[in-house]
Amino acid sequence: MSERRENEEQEVKEDEEEEEETDTNVEPGGITVEQPAEDDREPGRRGEEEQEDRTTPDVLETVEEAETQADLSHDAEQLGEPQRTEHVGNSTATVKVVLVPEGHVMTVAFAIGLSIAQLKLHLANELRVPADVLHIFLDGRAVEDQQSLMELGVRPNGSTRMEMSSIDPDSHPLRPLRPPEQDNMPDVITVRVQTEENMFREVVVEIERPPQQKAFLGGFKHRLTGAQYHHAAVQTLPKRRADRGVVLFSRNTQTVELQSEAQQCPLDASTQMTGIGCYVSCMDDKLVAPGNYITADQYHEERLRAVVVLQTFARRWLALKEVQRLRRDRDRRLVWLELQERKRREEKEEQLKDRRRRWVNPQRREDFNLLYHALEKWRSEEEQQINSSLSGAERKAALCFLLETETQLIAAIGHHRIAVQNNNYDKVVRNLLDKSAAPHQWRAADGRLIEMDSEHTVRAGELRDLYNNLNSESQEERLEHLLTLRHTVKEHECQLTRDIVDLIDREADLMTRQVKVASLQGLRKRISTLFLQFIKTPAFNPEVAKHLKVPQNPSQLKNDMFQCRGCQRYLQSSDFSPTAGARLSGRCRDCTGLDNIARSRDDFSCYRNILKRLRSDEMRLNQDAKIPFLLQVEDVRYLVEVLWASRSALHSSSDLYSLVFVRWEKRRVWSPWNCILLSKEETSAHLEVDDVHKAYEVTFLRRVDHKHMLARRHFSSVPVMAEHLEPTAALGNQLVSKPVTMATGKPTVHTPAGSVH
Structure with a gap:
């Protein structure tokens, strides 16, 4: 028996799989035809089914198919399969109901185990008519209310077509709630789903139409194409919350249900006294002792004292806040004064450090004026002390020693000044060469700095590099640099270039004879000086013309030359010190500085x-x-x-x-x-x-x-x-x-x- 039951269950599972693989197609006549999957068809019946598909199905073919399905269900019941019947009865099928005589079609997904009476109740609720007036026909025959869809031959996940009319069409006509013109979509569609690789399965999908129009949830419009896009709305109902046993009211409405209800006042809400026939308990009574009587003046006086106390604390709090503010202002003021004092002290120390640095290592003309000013101040103090403390021959000897010491100090300052001028001369020459070799710069419209090299700036850069190589201390590449210089200057034939070539040949000859480097310093200095003169000539280096102090145009020198009354030289206006009156002084800057060193020895850095x-x-x-x-x-x-x-x-x-x-x-x-x-x-x-x-x-x-x-x-x-x-x-x-x-x-x-x- 167990083996037989296992075989039967296996057959039931195979039948269910065959039923799931079937699909339904909607034919032009509106009749749903059940057709097995193409892979599961028997070879002998495949030609017959293809011939049936080519013919137009009618009502009789549908009736024959329903009878065949009923026979199959009857055979299954005779095999004794209660568990399959229960499972099949819960399956759904697509029921298309044609409303006679209007011809409208209603599609319903209904369980095949339910009766026709329950189907009538469902359709009556949809059409809003009594269920008693409905009469359902299947293939022209009336269907009893006790019969189920499974008894009528409807298979799970299948479809059937029925006609329904009204017994009293005048009072209860059958009309669908949705107008026919809105029914633009088919009720059932077939979807092809891929189950495995290179294997597809067709599934019947029933279109469920909502009873009302979906709410507009907003959207947007494409500015270029003009297409309108709406936000999607879901068809699932919101999740129902669990009932917590508390009555909750909707937030969307504040309506209250009113009802009339009679109430009886409690005992303690009324006055009751002991009397004949009435006893009142005194167990819950309380004795109340009267207090002192308070007049209106006493009450207001008590309130006034309370207000005074509150104002006292409030004013104390405000006074503390004000004191704290004043203390913060005072602290900030003291900190600011301390910062200002520290700033002035640091500035004073910085000035002293700067003056000390200028005394120890003077580099500019103002620094040397500061040295001469300090020397003059020291000389005046020493002379005043000698005149006040000594006399006669001792005074003369002390003054002579002071003069000799002053002379030595002046000579030391002069030697240091000459050394600084030599160093500054090298810096000035390098600065001039760098300016002439610098590329042209300008600011673009977008703020970027643009640089451009011209043929003149490239030429100036090459001459600058050659000058730096000649003045370097490297002796190994000296002959190579001299050869490069010789080829450079020989491009222009003049007396200056001929002198440079002669000096280069002389130095090369002496270097081949292994003459000491110290003996060649004078010759190399002459070559460097003549080559610098070559670089400063605009005919050989056009870019250097704009950086020279002396303009090359004689007409510009005519109106810009003045005679110095001190050195009797004709100099440009830039060599004189102008005043606020736009008048040039009679002596040039060099004569003025020399006179200041020799006479007054003043320091003008403080005024500057x-x-x-x-x-x-x-x-x-x-x-x-x-x-x-x-x-x-x-x-x-x-x-x-x-x-x-x-x-x-x-x-x-x-x-x-x-x-x-x-x-x-x-x-x-x-x-x-x-x-x-x-x-x-x-x-x-x-x-x-x-x-x-x-x-x-x-x-x-x-x-x-x-x-x-x-x-x-x-x-x-x-x-x-x-x-x-x-x-x-x-x-x-x-x-x-x-x-x-x-x-x-x-x-x-x-x-x-x-x-x-």
Whole structure:
């Protein structure tokens, strides 16, 4: 028996697999035809099935197929397979119901184990008519309500076609809820699915139509093509939450169900007294003792005391906050003052280090002026001490020894100056060669720096490299460099090139005779000097012409040459020191420097620092400042020494390295008649003054106005400075500065005419 049951179960599984591989196709007549898979067909029946497929199926063929299916189901029941029947009854089939006489088709996925009565109930609910008026026909025969789809021959995952009419078509007509014009898609489609490699399976898919239109969830439109895309909506219902036993109300509505309900007041909500026939328990009673009576004045007084206490704590908190703020401001102020003091101290130390460095290793003309100034100061102190302590022959001997010592120091400074000039000469030559060999540069529209080499810059670069190779200390490649130089200069035939070629041949001959290198230094120096002259000639190196001090055009020299009254030489205007009056001094820079070394030995670096700081401060306050850039070092020296006596106007500080020029009235542009000389510590306090006429006393104001009048009278004769002055009717012939607007954006303030002097 067990072997028989196993064979039967195996046959049932094979039948189920055959049923799953079948597919359904919708024919033109609307009748669903069941057709087995092509791979499972028997060879003998394949031709017959192909012939049946070529013929148009009708209702009779469908009836015969249904009877065959019923016979197969009946044979399966006789074999005694209860487990398969139960499984098959739960399978679904596609039922197409034709509404008579309208001809509309309704497609329903229905379990084949359910009865026709249940199918009527489902269709009646869809059509909204009573189930009693429905009458279903299959192939022209009426179907009983107790029969199931499986008994009618419908196989699992198959399809069938039935007709349905109404007994009372006048009262209950059969009309579909969805209009026919909206039914544009077939009810059943066949989808081909790949199961394995090179194996496909056709699956019947039923189209489920939603009862309502999907909601519009938004979308977007393509700007180029104009196509509209909508967001997709799913057809699955939301997951139902588990019931927690608590009544939940929807957030979408606030409607409350109202209902009338009678209630009885509880016992403690009414007044009840003990009486005849009524007993009231006193177990829950409480004894209440009356308190003191509080009047309105007492109540308000109590509230007032509470308010005073609250205000006391609040004001204490506010006072603490204010004290903390003042303490923070004080700490910040102390830190700022300490930083300023540290900055001034570091700046002072940096100045001393710079002066010490310039004393120890002078490199520029200003450094040597500082040395001569220190020498003159030392000589004056020594001479004063000798004159005050000695007399007679001892005094003369001490003065002679002082003169000899001064002479030795001057000679030492001169030797060091000559060595520095030689080093600076090499630097100047290298700088000139690098400038002439530099490529042309310009800024593009997008901000990039563009460089371009021309044939002249390439030529200048080659000459520069050859000059550097000749002056190098390498002796192994000396003959090769000399040969390259000989070929370079022989391209141009002139007296200079012939001299260079003769010197090159002489040095090559001496080197072959193994002459010492020390004996060839003079010859090599001559070759280097003549080759540098060759490089500086514009005919041989056109790019160097723009970097030469002496222009090559004689017409330019005609109007730019002046005679020096000291050395009686004709020099260019750049060799003279101009003043603010745009007039050249009678002596050139070399004569002026030599006279300063021989006589006064003054150091002008402090005045140059004052002018440099003045220009930087004015550029920060006013981008259009002009007067500070018209002044020269000599003009600043006149202002410091003559007008302000080399002292601070407030505390008479005489340290020139700590004095600066600032505006007298900060809302006016700086000028010699609107300035004051102060130390760096006094500058910050003066710039915080809004009105100088209220901050300073009358005596100090008159003294400052007098100095401004002298500066105005001195610079009024200078043409370039007179352009920045204008006459005032109230002051007669006196001149005042023009009011300007500071770079901070504040409004222009015009000073009254009476406050100038």
